[in-house]
Amino acid sequence: MSSQHQYMSATSSGAGSSxxxxxxxxxxxxxxxxxxxxxxxxxSDVTLVVEGVRIPAHKVILAASSDYFRALLYGGMREASQAEVELQAPLQAFKALLRYVYSGHMGLSVLREETVLDMLGLPHQFNFQKILFTLVLYLARDL
Incomplete structure (x- = not known):
């Protein structure tokens, strides 16, 4: 078997997605x-404090996903040098937003309606505009 054929077989056999x-x-x-x-x-290199709950996080992941977190954690603000950063947000909604930040996925149907409603302010607050439209459509469909 030629090396070209072996390569093509390896990539198409499920050894990797191609x-x-x-x-x-x-x-x-x-x-x-x-x-x-x-x-x-x-x-973890930062602790976020939301409603008194300490949440370990990773500055680079937060900064890569949001201009707000990039400015807060790397833009010369005092929070950039702090080990703990306090944020004002509903805890369960913020945790759901974090799961979205880290995974790129948010299962709205598994969240409590109250949590989804609490999430409506977070896209503006933390600069996640891409999910706002989806939240609004989901709530409009379910109301």
């Missing part, structure tokens, strides 16, 4: 690995 020969795509694997860090103290 959309074209010569490309490897493991987005779901990456999402799972980053998602496993959510609410975990492993490698």
């Amino acid at each position: 959309s074209r020969v010569g490309e490897i795509e493991h987005i779901s694997h990456l999402s799972e690995n980053i998602g496993s860090l959510c609410l975990s103290a492993e490698y």
